[in-house]
Amino acid sequence: MKKDKYLEQCFKGEIIYGDNFTLNEINNWFEKEKEGYSKLGTNELEDLNNNIYHYHELNKEYGFNYIRDINDFQNVLGLGSATGIEFEPLVEKIKKLYVLEPSEELRANKIKSLEINYKEPSISGEIDFENNKFDLITSFGVLHHIPNVSFVMSEISRVLKKGGVLLLREPIVSMGDWREERYGLTKNERGIPIKAFKQIILQNNLEIVAENYCFTLTTPLNRIFIKFFKNPIYYYKTYILFDKILSKFFRFNIKYHSSNKFDKFYPQNVFFVLKKGSLD
Numbered sequence: 001m002k003k004d005k006y007l008e009q010c011f012k013g014e015i016i017y018g019d020n021f022t023l024n025e026i027n028n029w030f031e032k033e034k035e036g037y038s039k040l041g042t043n044e045l046e047d048l049n050n051n052i053y054h055y056h057e058l059n060k061e062y063g064f065n066y067i068r069d070i071n072d073f074q075n076v077l078g079l080g081s082a083t084g085i086e087f088e089p090l091v092e093k094i095k096k097l098y099v100l101e102p103s104e105e106l107r108a109n110k111i112k113s114l115e116i117n118y119k120e121p122s123i124s125g126e127i128d129f130e131n132n133k134f135d136l137i138t139s140f141g142v143l144h145h146i147p148n149v150s151f152v153m154s155e156i157s158r159v160l161k162k163g164g165v166l167l168l169r170e171p172i173v174s175m176g177d178w179r180e181e182r183y184g185l186t187k188n189e190r191g192i193p194i195k196a197f198k199q200i201i202l203q204n205n206l207e208i209v210a211e212n213y214c215f216t217l218t219t220p221l222n223r224i225f226i227k228f229f230k231n232p233i234y235y236y237k238t239y240i241l242f243d244k245i246l247s248k249f250f251r252f253n254i255k256y257h258s259s260n261k262f263d264k265f266y267p268q269n270v271f272f273v274l275k276k277g278s279l280d
Contacts, residue, residue: 011174013193013256018147023124029147030123032187034102053085055140057237061244062212062271063138063167064089070165073135077127077159080142082106084116087138098134100127124148127155134160138167144175145189150200157204157276166206166274171215172197173268174257193256194270206274213247213254213267214240 010017018029071093078084078099083106087097091112100121101107107118119128125148137160143149160166171191176182178190201208218234225233233239247267254266 011257013195016149016192016196017178017190018188019150021147026125026147027123029188033145033189053088054232054235055086056089057240058214058234059086059140059167059169060089061237061240062169062210062214063273066210066273067136067165075134077129077134077137079137079139079156080145081138081140083108084111086140087111087114098129125152125155127159129159131158132161135164136167137164140167140169141171143168144170144191145186147188149192153200153204157206160276162276164276166272166276168272168274169269170197171268172254172256172270191256191268194254197270201272201274205277207277208272209275210273212244212271213251213269214243214271215268216243216246216250216266217264218243218268
């Protein structure tokens with residue numbers, strides 16, 4: 001009965017599924033997710049292995065544009081950044097790049113001329129770096145693969161410098177029923193409810209510099225688009241700008257979990273630009 005009540009709260013978006021898991025439960029989750037993405041066999045993965053990245057325009061519009069006046073980053077950390085290609089637009093400004101990446105299949109030695117320093121992420125979520133180390137941290141579509149989101153966010157805040165920037169993009173919908181197999185998704189991934197997400201952000205001394213919503217009806221539109229074009233619809237800046245308008249208009253209608261496939265006229269993702277405050 002307690003389990004049913006817990007899941008009910010999760011699907012309502014009141015709490016984050018997995019956020020209160022024991023270490024043993026986290027370990028079981030991690031074993032399923034470690035190579036989960038690399039084993040999906042999607043076109044996106046094939047392109048990634050061929051050094052083609054589909055999210056540059058999205059990341060520029062909602063993330064990198066906010067830090068374009070910063071001339072250099074001494075230490076940068078990417079969570080789940082795979083080959084590091086997401087940093088291509090910033091590579092000339094980065095002195096040292098570290099990447100936490102569980103998958104051995106999704107690693108590269110360099111991004112352009114910049115060496116990538118890989119670390120295996122801890123199953124517990126602890127980040128093995130000292131306090132206040134990084135000028136910039138990115139997490140693009142990673143946290144929704146992790147059970148204990150609150151703890152990992154506290155670790156991200158700990159290793160981020162005071163005044164440092166965190167770029168964070170995540171789905172904010174359930175992505176269906178994670179107890180069942182879902183096409184194109186790993187075993188455990190689920191979106192992060194926006195209300196709980198913002199509470200975690202504020203609890204960790206992170207200021208919201210920008211909060212933008214995106215990907216309204218992107219999945220069904222892309223199914224049509226990809227039949228005629230090589231790259232997905234969100235590869236193109238024109239679509240990103242169109243979706244920006246659409247997502248602003250339908251933001252009021254966000255629901256965490258919907259069993260009606262036609263009831264999805266709202267943005268599926270949020271993109272935060274966060275800055276660490278001066279408090280300890």
